[in-house]
Amino acid sequence: xxxxxxxxxxxxxxxxxxxxxxxxxxxxxxxxxxxxxxxxxxxxxxxxxxxxxxxxxxxxxxxxxxxxxxxxxxxxxxxxxxxxxxxxxxxxxxxxxxxxxxxxxxxxxxxxxxxxxxxxxxxxxxxxxxxxxxxxxxxxxxxxxxxxxxxxxxxxxxxxxxxxxxxxxxxxxxxxxxxxxxxxxxxxxxxxxxxxxxxxxxxxxxxxxxxxxxxxxxxxxxxxxxxxxxxxxxxxxxxxxxxxxxxxxxxxxxxxx
Ligand SMILES: Nc1ncnc2c1ncn2[C@@H]1O[C@H](COP(=O)(O)OP(=O)(O)OP(=O)(O)O)[C@@H](O)[C@H]1O
Numbered sequence: 280x281x282x283x284x285x286x287x288x289x290x291x292x293x294x295x296x297x298x299x300x301x302x303x304x305x306x307x308x309x310x311x312x313x314x315x316x317x318x319x320x321x322x323x324x325x326x327x328x329x330x331x332x333x334x335x336x337x338x339x340x341x342x343x344x345x346x347x348x349x350x351x352x353x354x355x356x357x358x359x360x361x362x363x364x365x366x367x368x369x370x371x372x373x374x375x376x377x378x379x380x381x382x383x384x385x386x387x388x389x390x391x392x393x394x395x396x397x398x399x400x401x402x403x404x405x406x407x408x409x410x411x412x413x414x415x416x417x418x419x420x421x422x423x424x425x426x427x428x429x430x431x432x433x434x435x436x437x438x439x440x441x442x443x444x445x446x447x448x449x450x451x452x453x454x455x456x457x458x459x460x461x462x463x464x465x466x467x468x469x470x471x472x473x474x475x476x477x478x479x480x481x482x483x484x485x486x487x488x489x490x491x492x493x494x495x496x497x498x499x500x501x502x503x504x505x506x507x508x509x510x511x512x513x514x515x516x517x518x519x520x521x522x523x524x525x526x527x528x529x530x531x532x533x534x535x536x
Contacts (some may be wrong), residue, residue, distance in 0.1 A: 297327070297328060298326055298327055298328070298361075299327065299328040299329075299362070299363065299457055299458050300325070300349055300361070300362055300457075300490070300492065301324070301325045301360070301361045302322055302323065302345075302348070302359070303323055303358055303360075303361075304321055304322075304323060304357060304358035304359065305319045305323075305355050305358035305360065306319050306322075306358055307341075307348060307355050307356055307513075308356050317512075317513045318341045318344040318513055319344055319345060319358075320341075320512065320514050321358070321513075321514060322345060322358070322513070322514065322515055323515065324345075326458065326490060326492050328490050329484060329489070329490060330484065330505050331480065331481055331484040331490075331493070331503065331504045331505045331506075332507070332508055333493050333504035333506070333507045334346065334495075334508050334510060335495060335496070335498075335507050335508070335509055335510070336509055336511050336531075336534065336536065337511060337534055337535065337536035338536075340510040340511050340513065340534075341512075341513040342494045342510055343462065343494060344513075345510065346462055346494050349460065349492065350379065350460045351379050351383070354368075362378065362382060362383070362457055363382075365382075377409075380405060380408055380409050381456075382456055382458075383456050383457065384405075384451030384452060384456035384458070384459040385461075385462075386459060386460070386461040386464045387461075387462050387464070388463040388464065388466035388467055389467060390435070390440070390443040390444055390446075390467070392435040392446055392447060393435075394434060394435050394436060395434070397431065397433060397434050398427060398430050398433055398435075398446045399432065401435070401446050402421075402422070402427075402446060402449045402453055403418075403450075403453070404450065405454050406453060417455070418453060421449050421452050421453055422449060424479065424482065425445045425446075426445060426475075427442070427445055427449060430446075440467055441468055441469070441476065444464060444465075444467075444468060444472070444476050445475070445476065445479065447464075448476060448480065448483075452483055452487075452489065455487075455489075456489075458490045459480070459490070459492070460492050460493075461491060461494070462493075462494050463494055463496065464476055464477075464480070464493060464495075465477060465495070465497060465500050466496075470499075473497075473500065477500055480493070498522075498524040498531070499524045501524075502523055502527065504522060506518060506519065506522070507522045507527055509530055509531075509534060511535075516534055
């Protein structure tokens, strides 16, 4: 059963757990004058540790902008972002780059694997860039869970889309980041491969307490999450706990999506 969180009540519910990621008063404006767009018009939101959250909303509501600001890939005009106790918005570029490399995992719609590296090398790349060694047992565990055991020496062009995205998920999980941000991770996959990737993300939350924040347009994808945060016109417009596809569709319809 889904439980609706009204906009006014969202803050109380979201503050119950110690957050992995938190944003306060986030604003991001593009253009100026008549062409000004308030992509984020004052967003306060929290993401609890060990929770899988989907960010949804109509096209242009600010989902990607929010994710990019939360991940330190874009700079907000105003407001603050915290990863645990670290304020991202106060870091210099070099420190922000290091933090992203060491404490944040990314999964993109277009996989973003390096074509000249095989699956193992792609999975290990963030750790290598950070000068860290992989924990062999954890590497084996991640590779096994993600069904990549027989594919480790294949390059991306020798893998299906679903397999490439599983390599990208393994790459994101291996450093045990504070949070994995997934931007439309199933957007380029058929429904079966998409379901596998979503199950793997959900499994990482259930089994090892990974925190995952995912932007998606797909109500079925969102139903794998513990919670949906709804955005409209650059503002938080409510949320759903334990979302079902139908409840997500209804909530989006109410937003005019
Ligand atoms: N670089 C940019 N320059 C100008 N406007 C931008 C830029 N990036 C985003 N916007 C505008 O900011 C608003 C929010 O965009 P954003 O991409 O965050 O929305 P979204 O919810 O992710 O959309 P979609 O679901 O279509 O991907 C939109 O009106 C968009 O046109």
